[in-house]
Amino acid sequence: MSTFDDLDAFVATRRCAGLALxxxxxxxxxxxxxxxxDGKKYGTSLWELDPGGERAPRRLTRSSxxxxxxxxxxxxDLLFTSRxxxxxxxxxxxxxxxxxxxxxxGGEARPVADRPGGVSGFAVARDAGTLALVTPKPVEGEAAEQREARETAGVAARLHTQFPVRFWDHDLGxxxxHLQRCAPPESADPDPDAGYGEPEHIAPGADHRFGGSAISxxxxxxxVVAEVPDPADPASWRRRLELHTEEGRVVVGDEPGADHEAPTITPDGRWLLWVRERHPRPGRGMAHTLKARSLVDGSERDVLPEEAVQVRGVTxxxxxxVVYVVVDEAGHGPVLRVSITDGTVTRLTRSGAYTDVVAARDGSALYALRSGVDAPPTxxxxxxxxxxxxxxxxxxxxRGVxxxxxxxxxxxxxHATAADGTALRSWLVLPGGASAASPAPLILWIHGGPLSSWNTWSWRWNPWLMAARGWAVLLPDPRLSTGYGQEFLDPATGAWGELPYTDLMTATEAAVARDDIDATRIAAMGGSFGGYMANWMAGHTDRFAAIVxxxxxxxxxxxxxxxxxxxxxxREWGDPLDERERYDAHSPHRHVRSIATPMLVIHGDKDYRVPxxxxxxxxxxxxxxxxESQFLYFPDENHWVLQPGDAKLWYRTVxxxxxHHVLHRPWERPDLV
Structure with missing residues (x-):
């Protein structure tokens, strides 16, 4: 059996993320x-890879x-976070x-920064070694004695005065x-245990929240990215960008209708780059602009203009x-070499999706993790x-792990063409042996987001596990997918039930027209936005034998x-009190009486993005x-279902x-449920 036939082996496969040079x-x-x-959770460790590609990977750290x-x-020296x-x-x-x-x-690792609330992030100045340290800051007026009293009394409740109260899968306290800047140890200090200097607090404002940083x-x-209340809506926030220097604070980007985020400072300290993200509204999608500000004279320019690309990373x-920019592009995630001064763009990679790009200091090479629908991060x-x-x-x-x-x-x-003439593309995973003589059953698998694309490997939503069982898997990029230009986003923004649905049906019919696909045995499935679309399709077509x-x-x-x-x-859908018609027109629940397709509903109780x-x-x-329906309920899982045992149960239930419903086999209830 291969790792794709053996679910236990697949789940146990080592995976890598992030790079440091x-x-x-x-x-x-x-x-x-x-x-x-014990097979109940994933653990992490640091491994050293050979930039020359010859030596085998070497494990550096080990702890529970x-x-x-x-x-x-x-x-x-190598810095890392650990509990x-x-x-x-x-x-x-x-x-x-x-x-x-x-x-x-050489020698053992030692702690160099420990804070009462822990360390949630950090960055190191490339030349000076100064540390920018992100730590939780207790609420004003709550002393250690009060925290201890709450624990003694068994009180976990909080009284909130601002929205929001939780994020993805955890409660917000x-x-x-909070951001601290710490001087590095003196280079001439003979003490090997010398630590960082006393922290200097960098606060974006009493009523603001910290949302990311970069250090020169x-x-x-x-x-510093500061999340500030939006005057247009008391329960909303937008992100603005600030520069904190020895002379004081300068607000670089702050405007209604946009976020300014993801800052980076070039290795020579001359340029600040960041992403301006235009907020969506009905009929006009979100858009990215890569901006630059000279740290020498304060001048600003657009490096990649609005509506050009979806920026995923900047190095x-x-x-x-020159900067290296990762973008979404037609089912891939290429690395672009972009001139800050004149905007010249060179696409460095033809295929695959790249992340974690790092540049050698002498300019001789770039390193990155490359993946694709058909390749794990390498x-x-x-x-x-x-x-x-x-x-x-x-x-x-x-050589990886x-x-x-x-x-x-x-x-x-x-490839297919929508009714309005728009070109549509999809990836199609074909199982071994699929042919006109032996056509494969098909799963339409709809990605989440919706501002996303089938352009990279997924350990959790892996089509090759389906292919190992004889399924063909269609991975389409309908309207609202990224990598196809702004015109691909705008018409469907705030109107999910229209063009994305017809695009998905068009892509499906193009796939089943192939002689190696069995048009009589097809199913649909999706999560998050893909789940929305699965629900919408259930109420608008009986083309599928089952829907997950x-x-x-x-x-x-x-x-x-x-x-x-x-x-x-x-922002995208409008106010439900004043724009009721849009909500009613695009809510899947209004079409429940039209559903005849068997459905498997899956949800985690710790999912705060889709409660x-x-x-x-x-x-x-x-x-x-x-x-006819079933409900697979995970009381301890979040939006993705991440624990190894639960992930395996997820696949086996699907x-x-x-x-049963597509291949007409006798129902076999999965073990453990």
Whole structure:
């Protein structure tokens, strides 16, 4: 059996995320996730990779709590975060995350920054080594004694005075993220345990929340994203960008109708770059602009103009006038080499999706993680200037930690044309052996987002596990998908039930027209936005033999009022009190009486992005309407269902449901449920 036939083996496969390159370019470090000994959770550790691609990967850290966020200091020491206990402490504790340092010259790791609330993020000045440290800050007036009294009394309740109260899968306390700047240890200090200096607090404002930062190479300038109340809506926030220098604070980007975020400062300290994200509204989608501000004279320019691309990552080059930008593009995620001064763009990679791009200081190479629908994240080396590189032709695969057997099928593309003439493209995963003589059953798999694309590998939503069982899987990018220009987003913004639905049906018919696809045995499934679309399709067509809907939106008004970021969706859909018609026209629940297709509903109780109320209401409406349906409920899972045992149960339940309703096999209830 291959890793795609054996679900246990697939779930146990090591995965890597993130890259850090040492100043001398000889060490490349990644964070590796792997299954714990008892198989109940994933643990993380840091591994060193060979930038030359010759040496085998080498594990650097090992603890029960795990390590992550690897970053090198200017001296080549390795910083990381961990909840591991300090063995030198009188009372070791693992109840909070601290910053640790693994010396380049050898020796054991030691904690170098520990705060009462823990460390939630950090950045290091490229040249000076100054530390920008993100820590939780207790609510004003709450002393340690009060926190202890709450614990003694068994009180977990909080009185909130501002929206929101939770995020993705965790509650928000009254404290807020706080930024500290700490001087590095003196380079001449002979004490190997010398730590960082006393922290200097950098606050974006008493009523503001911290949303990210970047630090200049000399450590003197910090770019801070501050989340500020939006005067247009008392329950909403927008992000503005501030520069904090020795001379004071300067607001760089702040305007109604847009967020200014994701700052980075070039290695020579001359440019600040950031993303301006235009807020959506009905009929006009979100749009990105990559902006730059000279830290020498204060001038500003648009590096990539609005409506050009969806920016996913920005990395400065040793040549201060060049940046490397990752964008979505037609089912791929290429790296672009962009001139800040004249806007010249060179596409460095032809295929695949890239993340975590890092540049060698001498300008000789780029390193990144490359993945695709048909390839898990793999460390690679790129030529920093050559155009349209492919694996084996400019892109050199390095020795990584992920080991998988050959894919159980092939990947191809399906093209179609929408009724309005818009070109549509999809990936199609074909199982081995699919042919005109033996056509494969088809699953239409709808991505989440909706501002997303089928352009990368997914460990949680993996079509190759389906292909190993004989299924073909269609992975379409309907309207609202990124990588196809602004005109692909605008018409469907605030109108999900229109063009995305007809695009999905058009793509499906183009796939089933192939002689290696069985048009009589097809199913549909999706999660989040994909779940919304699955619900919408259930009420508008009987083309599918079964539908699986995961973490899905059912009652549009109810969702917008209970999700963790209600203001975002209110911007796109309008006020449900004043624009009732739009909500009624696009809410799937209004079409429940038209549903005849068997449905599997899946939802986690810790999902705060699409609250469990959506799954419960959908399940109740299906049951009272007499629709053949099942409800797979995860009381301890969030939006994605991440625990290894739950993820395996997820797949086995989906397989059993599809086997029964599409392939007409006897129903076999999965073990453990």
């Amino acid at each position: 040492s100043p001398d370019g000889t060490r490349l470090v990644t964070t590796v996730s792997e299954l714990s000994a 709590t795990g390590e992550s966020s690897a970053t090198f200091t200017p001296d080549g 591991r206990a300090d063995p030198t402490a009188e009372k070791p504790t693992e109840d909070r995350t601290a910053l640790w340092l693994l010396p380049a010259r 009254p404290g807020r993220a 190479p000399d450590g003197r300038t910090v770019a 400065g080059a040793p040549d201060g006038d 460390p690679v080396r790129l030529d920093p200037e050559a155009a349209d590189q492919e694996v084996g032709g400019g892109v050199t695969a390095l 992920t080991e998988l057997d050959p894919l159980p099928g092939t990947l191809t593309e399906v 809907t995961h973490a899905s939106i059912w009652h549009l008004d109810g969702f917008v009022g209970t999700t963790d970021a209600s203001f975002h969706w209110r 469990i109320s959506e799954g419960l209401r959908l399940w109740y409406d299906l049951q009272r309407s007499g629709v 397989w059993a449901f599809l086997d």
